Amino acid sequence: MRILRATHLGMCFGVRDAITLALDHAAAGPLTILGDLVHNPTVLNTLESKGIAVAPDVAHAGTPTVMVTAHGTSERTLARTRALGLTVVDATCPLVHVAHRAVAALARDGYHVVIVGQRDHVEVRGLTGDLDRFDVVLEEDDVLALEEHPRLGVAAQTTQSAERVEHLVDLIRRRFSHSDVRFVDTVCKPTKERQSAAVEMARQADVVVVVGGRSSNNTRELVNTCARYARVHHVESDEDVRAEWFDAARVVGLTAGTSTPDEVIDRVEARIRLCAEASAGQLR
Ligand code: SF4
Numbered sequence: 370m371r372i373l374r375a376t377h378l379g380m381c382f383g384v385r386d387a388i389t390l391a392l393d394h395a396a397a398g399p400l401t402i403l404g405d406l407v408h409n410p411t412v413l414n415t416l417e418s419k420g421i422a423v424a425p426d427v428a429h430a431g432t433p434t435v436m437v438t439a440h441g442t443s444e445r446t447l448a449r450t451r452a453l454g455l456t457v458v459d460a461t462c463p464l465v466h467v468a469h470r471a472v473a474a475l476a477r478d479g480y481h482v483v484i485v486g487q488r489d490h491v492e493v494r495g496l497t498g499d500l501d502r503f504d505v506v507l508e509e510d511d512v513l514a515l516e517e518h519p520r521l522g523v524a525a526q527t528t529q530s531a532e533r534v535e536h537l538v539d540l541i542r543r544r545f546s547h548s549d550v551r552f553v554d555t556v557c558k559p560t561k562e563r564q565s566a567a568v569e570m571a572r573q574a575d576v577v578v579v580v581g582g583r584s585s586n587n588t589r590e591l592v593n594t595c596a597r598y599a600r601v602h603h604v605e606s607d608e609d610v611r612a613e614w615f616d617a618a619r620v621v622g623l624t625a626g627t628s629t630p631d632e633v634i635d636r637v638e639a640r641i642r643l644c645a646e647a648s649a650g651q652l653r
Contacts, residue, residue: 370436370615370619370620370621370645371619371620371621372415372620372621372623372641372642372645373570373573373574373620373621373622373623373651374570374622374623374624374638375563375566375567375569375570375622375623375624376566376569377559377562377563377565377566378398378566378567378597378623378624378625378629378634379580379625379626379627379630379634380555380573380625380627380628380629380630380631381462381557381559381560381627381628381631383439383463383464383465383559383627384406384407384412384439384462384627385540386439387406387407387438387439387460387461387462388406388407388412390436390458390460391406391416391421391436391458391460392416392419392421394434394436394458395419395420395421395544396419398432398434398562399420399422399432399433399543400421400422400432400434400435400458400628401421401422401423401424401430401431401432401434401435401436401576402416402421402422402423402424402426402435402436403424403425403426403427403430403435403436403437403438403442403450404423404426404434404438404491405423405438405491405568405584406436406438406439406460407438407439407489407582407585407628408464408561408581408582408584408586408588408626408628409581409582409585409605409626409628409629409630409633410582410584410606411605411606411629411630411633412628412630416514419590425568427449427450427453427455430455430644433454433455433456434457434458435450435455435456435457435458435588436457436458436459436460437457437458437459437460437461438460438461438491439460439461439462440460440461440462440465440490440491440492440495441461441462441465441468441469441492441495441496442494442495442498443464443495443496443497443498443499443587444492444498444499445498445499446495446498447459447627448474457478457568459494462527464527464557464558464559465492465527465557467497467555467557468492468496468524468525468526468527468555469495469496469610470511471524471553471555472496472497472500472522472524472555473499473602474482474553475522475524475551475553476499476500476522476545477641478520478522478551479520480506480518480520480521480522480524480549481488481503481518481521481522482500482502482503482504482522482524482550483503483504483505483506483515483519483521483522483523483524483525483541484497484503484504484505484506484524484525484526485495485505485506485507485523485524485525485526485533485534485537485538486505486507486525486526486528487505487507487526487586488505488507490586492526492528493505493526496524496526498511498639500635502605504651506537506541507533509537511538512518512537512541512544513544514573515540515544515545515618517545518545518548519548519549520549520550520551521541521545521548521549521551521554522550522551522552522553523537523538523541523550523551523553524552524553524555525554525555525556526555526556526561527555527556527557527584528556528557528560528586528587528590528627529556529586529590530556530564530590530593530594530631531554531556531558531560531561531564532564532594533541533590534556536555538550538552538649558625559627560587560590563587563591563624563626563627564590564591564594567579567591567594567595567624568594568595568598569600570595570622570623570624571594571595571599571601571616571622571624572598573620573622573643574595574598574599574620574621574622575599575600575618575620575621576599576600576601576602576614576615576618576619576620576621576622577595577599577600577601577602577622577623577624578601578602578604578610578614578621578622578624578637578641579591579595579601579602579603579604579624579625579626580604580605580606580623580624580625580626580629580633580634580637581603581604581625581626581628581629582603582605582628582629585626587626587627587628587629588603588625588626588628588629589603591624591625591626595622595624600614601624602614603639606633606636606637607633607636607637607639610637610640610641610644611644612644612647614644615641615645618638621641623637623638623641625637639650
């Protein structure tokens with residue numbers, strides 16, 4: 370059995386920088402992160418072990434310094450937080466800032482903003498938090514429920530599947546053929562690289578293991594993408610890997626979401642290798 374790693378996988382620079390920033394600030398004084406810095410239990414456990422608190426919102430923050438996660442937040446929320454006298458450490462990924470600027474420009478130019486993404490995801494709440502009117506779409510039915518506007522400005526959650534975004538934008542254009550539809554592609558480069566590398570890998574694999582947090586959007590997107598080409602198993606750590614998944618598999622593909630640390634991926638790979646050796650031993 371051969372293990373085939375996707376050429377792009379795992380933690381992106383945005384998440385890596387946010388973790389470094391959190392650890393630097395925690396060394397200087399107490400820090401509360403507002404929401405999950407990343408959707409990965411291993412990373413969250415590490416932060417907790419350094420005494421970093423996590424609170425769902427400012428109302429529950431117990432330290433004078435709070436951190437906005439890599440997913441970003443709205444200007445309104447930032448202003449409300451600062452008005453409470455709290456110091457804000459901003460770990461928003463630069464590529465999320467790009468998406469914020471794109472959305473602000475669409476609204477400023479008179480476009481009704483439509484975001485392709487998950488309505489309740491923290492990044493989408495941040496992208497739409499400064500808008501009075503907007504829509505969020507994720508499925509074709511959401512597009513069918515949209516009202517007509519003379520100008521529609523479409524942007525995407527940075528971790529959405531590029532294919533899904535393209536499809537829904539196309540549907541919006543066809544449905545509102547008399548409207549001026551402007552699309553700004555805000556799916557980030559690391560997400561696109563991981564998605565296309567996952568397709569390339571999954572096409573050659575019998576079984577694919579995707580490593581990442583259960584609530585990580587980009588990990589789920591990788592699972593869905595790979596499932597079109599091979600049997601897929603989503604694991605959070607090496608402890609989730611089961612030997613029977615690899616019976617009769619010649620090629621096992623491996624990829625991971627953008628908040629998965631390298632050491633977690635390495636441990637999963639080692640465990641897959643162990644399973645393969647054990648099953649080869651039984652056949653001998
Ligand atoms: S997934 Fe993309 S937007 Fe999100 S933190 Fe990573 S690089 Fe930034």
